[in-house]
Amino acid sequence: MLIKKPDSIPSSEITSESVYLQRRQFMRGVGGLMLGGMSGLAHAVPEYPIDADLPRYPGPAWLQPQIRSSVRNNDYSTSETPAPYFNAITHNNFYEFGTAKKNPAQYAQEFKTDPWKVEIAGAVNKPGHYHLEDVIKPHLLEERIYRLRCVEAWSMVIPWIGVPLAEVLKAFEPTSKAKYVAFTTLLDPEQMPGQRSYFSTIRWPYVEGLRLDEARHPLTLLAVGVYGNALPPQNGAPIRLVVPWKYGFKSIKSIVKISLEEEMPPTSWNLTAPNEYGFYANVNPKVDHPRWSQATERRLPSSLLDPNRIETTLFNGYAEEVAGLYKGMDLKKWY
Amino acid sequence: MVLTARINWGRIIVWWSLFLSCLMPLLWISYQAWTLNLGADPAEEITDFTGTWTLRFLWLTLAVTPLRKLFGWSWLIRYRRMLGLYTAFYALIHLLCFVTFILGWRLDLLWNEVTERPYIIVGSLAFLLLLPLVVTSTKKMQRRLGRNWTRLHQSVYLISLLALLHFIWQIRSNYLEVLIYGVILAVLLGYRLYLKLRTTHLLRMSKVHSS
Numbered sequence: 001m002l003i004k005k006p007d008s009i010p011s012s013e014i015t016s017e018s019v020y021l022q023r024r025q026f027m028r029g030v031g032g033l034m035l036g037g038m039s040g041l042a043h044a045v046p047e048y049p050i051d052a053d054l055p056r057y058p059g060p061a062w063l064q065p066q067i068r069s070s071v072r073n074n075d076y077s078t079s080e081t082p083a084p085y086f087n088a089i090t091h092n093n094f095y096e097f098g099t100a101k102k103n104p105a106q107y108a109q110e111f112k113t114d115p116w117k118v119e120i121a122g123a124v125n126k127p128g129h130y131h132l133e134d135v136i137k138p139h140l141l142e143e144r145i146y147r148l149r150c151v152e153a154w155s156m157v158i159p160w161i162g163v164p165l166a167e168v169l170k171a172f173e174p175t176s177k178a179k180y181v182a183f184t185t186l187l188d189p190e191q192m193p194g195q196r197s198y199f200s201t202i203r204w205p206y207v208e209g210l211r212l213d214e215a216r217h218p219l220t221l222l223a224v225g226v227y228g229n230a231l232p233p234q235n236g237a238p239i240r241l242v243v244p245w246k247y248g249f250k251s252i253k254s255i256v257k258i259s260l261e262e263e264m265p266p267t268s269w270n271l272t273a274p275n276e277y278g279f280y281a282n283v284n285p286k287v288d289h290p291r292w293s294q295a296t297e298r299r300l301p302s303s304l305l306d307p308n309r310i311e312t313t314l315f316n317g318y319a320e321e322v323a324g325l326y327k328g329m330d331l332k333k334w335y
Numbered sequence: 336m337v338l339t340a341r342i343n344w345g346r347i348i349v350w351w352s353l354f355l356s357c358l359m360p361l362l363w364i365s366y367q368a369w370t371l372n373l374g375a376d377p378a379e380e381i382t383d384f385t386g387t388w389t390l391r392f393l394w395l396t397l398a399v400t401p402l403r404k405l406f407g408w409s410w411l412i413r414y415r416r417m418l419g420l421y422t423a424f425y426a427l428i429h430l431l432c433f434v435t436f437i438l439g440w441r442l443d444l445l446w447n448e449v450t451e452r453p454y455i456i457v458g459s460l461a462f463l464l465l466l467p468l469v470v471t472s473t474k475k476m477q478r479r480l481g482r483n484w485t486r487l488h489q490s491v492y493l494i495s496l497l498a499l500l501h502f503i504w505q506i507r508s509n510y511l512e513v514l515i516y517g518v519i520l521a522v523l524l525g526y527r528l529y530l531k532l533r534t535t536h537l538l539r540m541s542k543v544h545s546s
């Protein structure tokens with residue numbers, strides 16, 4: 001599918017839809033509101049402007065009502081303006097579908113993400129192969145607007161929809177042996193052209209990991225949606241990790257396995273270039289990538305008239321929430 | 336009446352066709368930029384595009400001699416200077432794209448990049464080494480410098496290696512594209528090495544025979 005930059009939406013089109021949108025907005029979030037009492041949760045997910053010529057991703061039938069009743073968590077959302085939908089769905093790294101940032105949007109459209117199974121393994125009382133539906137259904141979905149900082153020094157603000165990883169893990173009862181969480185992306189060279197390439201230095205499948213306390217941090221999200229819809233296949237559907245204080249490559253996509261481990265698990269970029277990508281990969285303006293600076297970033301969307309370059313902040317601006325996790329650690333050594 | 340200097344229309348048409356063809360990549364990317372068709376990160380798109388074309392023009396320039404010698408296309412030499420100048424022209428545009436669209440003319444950042452990042456250092460070196468070649472590209476300079484002109488312009492081999500290194504040091508995981516350019520350069524430079532070795536060998540042989 002070819003996705004082109006749309007011309008700006010004529011205002012007439014917006015007004016003609018506005019009544020419909022208001023209704024939707026009212027319907028949305030009602031489920032969350034009724035739960036009541038939860039701080040920061042009592043806000044409906046807004047309707048995002050989506051250009052008529054861009055694809056929408058409603059997701060599988062079982063997920064749709066749950067996304068409809070998702071609620072914005074303002075306590076954990078930035079007030080910065082989210083990137084336009086176009087930028088978010090056409091510009092990202094997902095090397096399984098090619099190494100250029102426009103490749104995933106080009107080559108992932110036929111990627112089959114439903115039905116989907118996730119294996120829960122390792123140090124848990126309830127291991128097994130679960131339907132994604134059974135993993136997600138018990139939880140209330142939240143919208144979180146996070147900054148996403150790529151290790152390549154660009155960033156975007158993205159409105160994710162998902163469930164805190166901590167809640168999902170709890171349901172499978174990790175044992176006291178669990179110290180780390182390891183994640184694996186789908187291995188399917190037939191669907192993923194990047195995995196068929198003879199010239200890639202990454203060994204498939206893609207794997208990632210977190211320390212258990214990082215995984216249980218309330219900011220760590222398992223996302224199933226963006227922009228008020230399901231995840232597009234190019235953005236890691238049907239389920240991906242979002243760890244906003246770490247470089248984007250930690251936020252593994254299209255997860256098929258979550259395993260609780262005693263030892264620090266291997267991670268793909270660390271295996272590929274250990275001197276460039278560490279296990280922690282916390283956003284840090286003072287620790288440069290060996291080949292480029294991390295002191296500043298280009299916040300997308302940017303235009304040719306203005307690169308929109310901003311200073312990068314420690315832990316991507318989430319220091320207040322997460323600095324405690326790394327107390328006493330030398331962040332230059334544990335990059 | 337006898338015409339002393341006849342106008343060679345064929346040559347003029349070829350020259351202009353080539354001149355305009357070489358402008359096409361720039362016109363194309365400018366048009367894409369104007370119509371907002373460069374995707375979600377236009378700055379990176381345009382910088383990569385102009386960098387890639389700089390490399391292609393450099394490779395084309397280096398292809399002139401092997402093609403001339405292998406196929407006897409001696410007329411190609413007439414267009415080598417134009418290709419070389421286009422290489423420098425695209426390199427300048429590539430540099431300006433980087434400084435303008437990616438760095439937004441933040442000179443503090445430019446200074447850090449140029450002094451600290453190996454891939455920027457070799458890219459800058461390649462660009463600086465192109466400048467004396469541009470300045471001495473005229474027929475007049477060529478005549479004036481004589482043998483030294485050839486020696487000076489042999490720095491293009493070093494420039495090509497620096498340009499390739501500039502590309503290699505940007506690889507994140509997939510090296511297919513770089514490999515293709517690398518193999519082509521290996522052929523282009525390897526052919527010259529082969530010619531050189533052959534002539535020194537023939538020279539030595541002739542010495543052996545004549546003594």
Ligand code: HEM
Nearest residue numbers: 379382383386387389390426430433458459461462498502
């Ligand atoms: C003869 C000189 C040069 C050649 C042949 C050249 C060639 C290239 C090539 C082939 C690329 C990669 C395109 C891709 O990834 O598809 C590139 C990228 C790049 N070049 Fe150059 N380059 C030259 C000079 C320079 C100079 C002088 C600078 C800056 C001072 C520079 C800065 C960059 C940057 C920053 C990128 C990466 C842009 C990005 O993807 O973010 N280059 N260049």
